[in-house]
Amino acid sequence: ESRVDWNPNMNISIVIPCYNEGPRLAATFNLIKEYFSHSQLDDVTLIFVDDGSTDSTNSQLAKFVDRPHINFAAVLITHPINRGKGAAIISGWQAVDADAYGFSDADLSFGLTALEPTIAALAQHNVVIAKRLAEAAEYSFFRRLSSRFLHFITRRLTGVKAASPQSGWKFITASALRNVLPKITQERFAFDLELLLLLQQNQVSIHELALPFTQHDGSSVKTRDGFRYLTDILAISDSLPFKLTTFYRQLAVLVTTTSLILYGWIIYYGYFFSDDFTWLWFGKRVLGDWHNIYALHAATFSAPVVNTYYALGFALFGASAPIFFLSNILIHAAVAWLAGLLAFEITGSRLNAWCTAILITIAGSAYETIVWIGANMHSLATLSIVATLYCTVRLYKTAHWRWLILGLVTQLLAYGTKEISVVLAPLILVTLFTLYKFFKLQTTNYKLPTLYFVISSLLGLSYGYYQYLMQTQGGGFTANHYAFSLTSLARIPFVILDLFLPLQVIMPFLTPLRATLLGLIILLIGFYLIRKYWSQPTVPLALAFCFFGILPTLFFATTNWWEPLSSRYTYLPHVGAALLISSILVASIKTNKRRVVHALTAILIVVSLAQLGYMIQTIGSEYAYVYKSGSTLAHAASLLDSTTTPIIYIEPNHPFRDNHTHLIGALNIYAGYQEPQIIFLEAGQHVDLSPSAMLLYWEPKGRQYQLTSHSDIFDKLSPKP
Structure with a gap:
């Protein structure tokens, strides 16, 4: 002093x-x-x-x-x-x-x-x-x-x-x-x-x-x-000076703590169900033969990264639902953290980073990737996509080999996770556009950025063609999963709105005329905001996240053209929504537009509460049912022994009746059954249960799986015509 x-x-x-x-x-x-x-x-x-x-x-x-x-x-x-x-x-x-x-x-x-x-x-x-x-x-x-x-x-x-x-x-x-x-x-x-x-x-x-x-x-x-x-x-x-490492650490602590506060209860409340058992089974098989990393996949996409994730999880913790739910929360926090760092690298604003990270942490309509273990492939893919874009920005700022290698590795991880990663190449292009439009970055080493761009383009084109073959061979284009039409594009405003408000609440009140008017209002508001805030550096990338993130699932066949996407499919666009809102909020704060700041803050609080309320209501109704189906299936399977009861019959009237794989997975994980030992019955089919056979069936009144060795159960479940 x-x-x-x-x-x-x-x-x-x-x-x-x-x-x-x-x-x-x-x-x-x-x-x-x-x-x-x-x-x-x-x-x-x-x-x-x-x-x-x-x-x-x-x-x-x-x-x-x-x-x-x-x-x-x-x-x-x-x-x-x-x-x-x-x-x-x-x-x-x-x-x-x-x-x-x-x-x-x-x-x-x-x-x-x-x-x-x-x-x-x-x-x-x-x-x-x-x-x-x-x-x-x-x-x-x-x-x-x-x-x-x-x-x-x-x-x-x-x-x-x-x-x-x-x-x-x-x-x-x-x-x-x-x-x-x-x-x-x-x-x-x-x-x-x-x-x-x-x-x-x-x-x-x-x-x-x-x-x-x-x-x-x-x-x-x-x-x-x-x-x-x-x-x-x-x-x-x-605008104050700060230590970069301290900022990184504080941001990580914030998103992790907030994620655990908001979603930590799912660790004790949730359980495996449906495809969760399938992926656990795949992971177990990968441990037996690592060639299965590529051989085991869903009908329309290959996921070696997901297989590796479940293999390591199963090897370390077994079929422990709490551990996998904790992992979901931590993956979600990592996405929020990296997205915050991406916003910081583009804008130079810690405030923008904090806002982006917090809005992503809240999750909103994209909650399904946290409360459903099997849906975490969307958050895993998003994590790799955001990491790739962060490495891209760092590479073009520093021209260092480290960021080129990390950027290519994260691209491969994204492409090995989920087919939504097909949007990664366009997102890289928009990121480069942002860097040159707003920052006019000049570097003395053009070789590394050029090499990175060429390799990324080739990877993106190759993966796009590979996905086309997978969708064709897997029946994605022929099984009425998609409905390619111009009216599908009219869903875009409703999908965007659902990122902010739970649109399912008003779906019963929408008619074609009301939906048309609502869509026009959303478009007008959207065009106004884009025109007003286009000069903010993260806005082009935010819009790219929203549009390209929606595109792979936009043409799914639906009953009405104004239906929003399922929660898990909005996870990647949700990152774009957070970037967009953060840009508007921070720009308003820095230009002293207090009325805009206060109004937007109030809207965000109301919207966040509405989204959390809808999530809680959905989990209390739909997910309580599926969690119970999974826990009772696991309990029933754990009572079996594939050596003393070599044959298990499965009655067809059960949850997710078109998905037989998850039942095979559960029986293999908990009782060691192999596929030839599991027989799926047709509707109305009766068999005589020998002392060496059991029947697994769904009891609708109690909403639980049960086992029996008594053949007369068929008369109660599905009497012969």
Whole structure:
């Protein structure tokens, strides 16, 4: 801490900002006259700044200033409109020359008797800030709570060291103020914070002085000022210097903690069902023969990465549903973390990264990849896609071999996970477009970026052709899974809307006419937002995520053309939605469009609550059923022994009746059955159960799988015609 040069005869200018302070000015004037009537100070200037008041403030100040005063001078500055506390203080400081400058709230809560100890402290320090000896008891519980919350947020986000950064009594020597005053941008309540941070960066000596505080009624500080202050804190914090590794770590902790808070309950509530057993079975077979990594796959796509994931999971933890659900949550957190880093690399804004990561963490309509173990292939593919784009940006910024290798590896991982990765090549192109359009990156090493682009293009084209063959051979194009038509494109607005609001809630109320009108409204809003915010760096990439992420599943056959996609298919587009909303929100914060910020924040809170509510309702109804089907299937299979009961018959009326593979998988995992030992019966087919055979059937009333060795069960389940 540096010691300042002290002039015992220094003159002091004190700014008193006033906004609609008419009712309390008489008391303020009395305090001033009483203090200076016996004060030894004789070189003090009080600068009253009327900040656009609409009451009698200006007339009262004018009368007071025009009177003769003893031991102090009084000046009045008038703002025609309200500009904020910070603007008023700056106007006052710029109006006069002094050796030291200060400001006080209009009610003089710390009292003018604080001047003597303040001036004494200025002999040792560049800056003196008052802090309260005790918190005002007159404050309501809500105000005390909100004040402590804002102080906590302020210190965590900005690193300000002062315990009372919003103190209404601050004094600064002219030499210290001269270096920071031109850099101040905040004009309202965040002015104090920015001032202290600038002084802190200049490493000047800051001293906090404990003083008695008197609470006065009728404060002009309103609740909306707290929201404004919070918005300003975010903007200020985004411009502060920081350690990159600390930022990475903090972002990782945030998304992981938030994901566990929001979805940790699924670890205890959920269970395997349907394709989960299939993938576990594939994983078990991969452990027996690693060639099965490529040989085992679904009908329309190959997934060696998914097979490896389940093989390692099964080898380490067995068929442990809680572990796999925990893995789902951590994969989801990793997607949010990497997407946040991608936003940061493109925009240079930590605030954009925080917003993107938090919005993805909430998941919204894309919750299915967390609550359904088998759906995590979508989040695994998205993780590899986002990682690839992050490596792409880093490569074009650094031209380093490390990012080329990592980028190609993550591409291969994406292509080995799920067919939605066919959109990766277009996303890489849009990322490159973003880099050159907004940043005009210049690098002396064009070889690596060019090589990366060529290899990525070849990989993308090869994978696209491979997927075409897989879909053709697997029946994807011939089994009425797709409905290629122009009307399918009309689904785009509804799929986009479903990323923000649970569209299933209003589906029963939609008719073709209503759906058409709603689609037009969504398109108009979308075009307006794109036109207004196209200049934001992440907007093109966000739109690409939304459009290309939807495209592979857009042409699925549906009952109505306005139907949204299933939750798991919205996971990749959900990343784009988060990038888009973050761009709009951060741009509004940095341009001080507070009404937009507050409105958008309120909408996001309502929408997030609606999405979480819909998720909870869906899990409580649909998923409770499928979790029970999986747990009772696993329990029934664990009661069997393939050596003592070599034959198991399966009655056809069971959940997911068109999916026989998951039943084979469950019986193999828990009882060691091989496919020849498992016989699927046709509808109405009866067999005589020998002592060496059992029947696995679904009991609809109890909603559970059961076993029996009694042949008369067939008459109850499916009587002969």
